[in-house]
Amino acid sequence: MEKSTILVVDDDKDIRDMINIYLVNQDMNVHTAANGIEALDILENTKVDLIVLDVMMPKMDGMKACMKIREKLNVPIIILSAKIDDADKILGLTIGADDYVGKPFNPLELLARIKSQLRRYKQLNNNFKALQEEVIQIDELSINISTHEVFLKDKQIKLTPYEFKILVLLAQNRGKVFSIASIYENVWEEDYVASDRTVTVHIRRIREKIGRDYIKTVWGVGYK
Incomplete structure (x- = not known):
């Protein structure tokens, strides 16, 4: 079975490394970026199946990056943010995110959400291809x-x-x-x-x- 490829975007190296460990242990390919600009550069040449995207980052924040990504790609996007008010969650969904996880987060919960989004995305694509x-x-x-x-x-x-x-x-x-x-x-x-x-x-x-x-x-x- 083809491995899933995940892009993790967060300016905190410790968080990137922690998520990377959990995903690699689940036999997934992982790319990492420290801000939205780096993420967009990676996406120009790399096919990914899902993006984990932090909100508060230098150079280009997660909200702006999400809008830029949605101009070209339909892959699932999970927003990570310390902002957990309903208004922030609704904003994240409105600009194109598929899920929203508040910080601090349980890595196992994030992993479960990633697997859930991947399962739905791939099933959705397979169903449409079969038609x-x-x-x-x-x-x-x-x-x-x-x-x-x-x-x-x-x-x-x-x-x-x-x-x-x-x-x-x-x-x-x-x-x-x-x-x-x-x-x-x-x-x-x-x-x-x-x-x-x-x-x-x-x-x-x-x-x-x-x-x-x-x-x-x-x-x-x-x-x-």
Whole structure:
């Protein structure tokens, strides 16, 4: 089985080294960077399966790096930060992160989250690769399931894996209303927690990219 490759970005060498030890012990390839600029340089020439990204770093912080990465890549990003307020977590999700872990953290918990994100990401990619080419056309929006591409008119829209999966779920079931819990359980394939705002944040991000007309809110029920 092909090894997973992880990029760990943190200005604290001790943290980089500690995460590296845990990942290497799990038979993963690891690259490290001390700031966002170094991370972007590595990503120019290296294919990675997941990025662990600190927020507070010199030269280029994690939030700006996350936005830059999302312009080109859809791999899972786990934010590390000492800022653990809900507003900071929502900001991290809004700019493209898939998970958010507060500092100080338990290395075993971080490892479990990395494995979980890798499992979902690879399963998602495998599922789409297994499908025959299928294009869903809704007005000026074109969704190609097999190539994982979305176009609005002639402009390609960059979506994260989970944004894409939400869009496909709703597009393949036009007219059907999905509750927030149903969307979460279909896309993330785990039980929904009532206080979790992940779905609403992802819906907002999709609307920012393709416009509000394609995903309708059915008040008190969900989205279609």
